[in-house]
Amino acid sequence: xxxxxxxxxxxxxxxxxxxxxxxxxxxxxxxxxxxxxxxxxxxxxxxxxxxxxxxxxxxxxxxxxxxxxxxxxxxxxxxxxxxxxxxxxxxxxxxxxxxxxxxxxxxxxxxxxxxxxxxxxxxxxxxxxxxxxxxxxxxxxxxxxxxxxxxxxxxxxxxxxxxxxxxxxxxxxxxxxxxxxxxxxxxxxxxxxxxxxxxxxxxxxxxxxxxxxxxxxxxxxxxxxxxxxxxxxxxxxxxxxxxxxxxxxxxxxxxxxxxxxxxxxxxxxxxxxxxxxxxxxxxxxxxxxxxx
Numbered sequence: 001x002x003x004x005x006x007x008x009x010x011x012x013x014x015x016x017x018x019x020x021x022x023x024x025x026x027x028x029x030x031x032x033x034x035x036x037x038x039x040x041x042x043x044x045x046x047x048x049x050x051x052x053x054x055x056x057x058x059x060x061x062x063x064x065x066x067x068x069x070x071x072x073x074x075x076x077x078x079x080x081x082x083x084x085x086x087x088x089x090x091x092x093x094x095x096x097x098x099x100x101x102x103x104x105x106x107x108x109x110x111x112x113x114x115x116x117x118x119x120x121x122x123x124x125x126x127x128x129x130x131x132x133x134x135x136x137x138x139x140x141x142x143x144x145x146x147x148x149x150x151x152x153x154x155x156x157x158x159x160x161x162x163x164x165x166x167x168x169x170x171x172x173x174x175x176x177x178x179x180x181x182x183x184x185x186x187x188x189x190x191x192x193x194x195x196x197x198x199x200x201x202x203x204x205x206x207x208x209x210x211x212x213x214x215x216x217x218x219x220x221x222x223x224x225x226x227x228x229x230x231x232x233x234x235x236x237x238x239x240x241x242x243x244x245x246x247x248x249x250x251x252x253x254x255x256x257x258x259x260x261x262x263x264x265x266x267x268x269x270x271x272x273x274x275x276x277x278x279x280x281x282x283x284x285x286x287x288x289x290x291x292x
Contacts, residue, residue: 001144003115012140014124014133019043020117021097022107024082032061032081033098034107043123044096051075052090058106060089067099070244084110176261180268187219187272195280208281215277216270223269227262 001020009018019039024032037054041047047054050065052075061081063073068091073079077088086102108114124133130148137146147155201211238253 001117001120003117005117005120009120009122009137012122012133012137014126014129015122016125017042017123018120020104020120022104022111022113022116023098023118024107024111026081026100030100031098032107033101034104035097035101036104040097043121047090047092047096050091050093052088054090055103056089057087058103059085059087061086061100061102062090062092063088063101064094064096064099065091066094082107082110176264180264183223183265183268184272187269188276191215191273191276191280195283198277198280199283199285202281202285211281212274212277215273219269219273220266223266224262226269227258227265230261230265231258 003020006018006020009015017039019036019042021040022034024034026032047062052062054062061079063071068074068088071079073088073091075088075090079086079088081100105114108116122133124130130150134146134148134151137144198211202208234253
């Protein structure tokens with residue numbers, strides 16, 4: 001959209017300030033954001049600097065502390081973004097719009113989009129009037145996507161992407177089925193390999209119920225320990241992503257799935273153990289002792 005919309009929006013009721021930004025995708029989830037630093041400071045009360053400071057030259061960028069840690073950047077480092085060499089002039093606290101920011105006019109010229117913006121942010125005299133202002137602007141500017149910040153952030157979920165939720169459900173379902181089959185077959189094989197031991201127990205006078213109870217308790221213990229290990233590994237992978245690549249994907253732990261996954265593991269292990277165990281204890285002792 002045109003930069004000319006910024007002064008127009010500044011004149012709208014309840015709008016006390018407006019500024020625009022431009023986003024240049026870099027691949028994956030990284031975006032180089034062009035900002036008017038003075039305008040953005042007025043809109044958001046400015047950046048909080050960890051090291052360095054604002055732009056000094058046209059080829060300067062500022063990065064947040066997570067991106068700097070992931071890419072091992074410091075003040076004065078050179079980084080290639082959008083086929084251009086940039087110098088890091090400052091590192092700011094995370095949570096301000098983007099991981100990487102450059103001067104707006106420089107990025108516009110570099111990408112061949114002079115006078116063009118990707119987004120325009122408005123600051124109102126009263127946040128409670130945000131919904132009213134959005135409705136007024138939508139009637140005044142048909143065809144533009146206009147949202148409150150609450151609405152905009154709510155769009156950044158899987159529920160806002162068509163068929164993505166169904167796709168994730170299918171993938172999870174396939175994972176559950178495959179995991180169930182693997183656990184069942186592993187336990188089935190483990191019990192069959194112990195047919196000779198079961199024959200020895202029966203020869204010593206152990207009842208079928210005693211042997212089944214022994215196998216079920218052992219299977220439950222293995223399944224529960226496996227579930228606990230899976231939960232620990234989940235937290236471990238989350239810790240690694242936060243500390244090794246903090247500026248990349250964020251892992252969200254869905255705690256409600258823990259009992260479901262544990263239940264599938266226990267059920268699969270029991271079914272995989274009980275069926276062959278029952279077959280083994282029903283065998284003749286001589287045949288069980290001769291099993292190889």
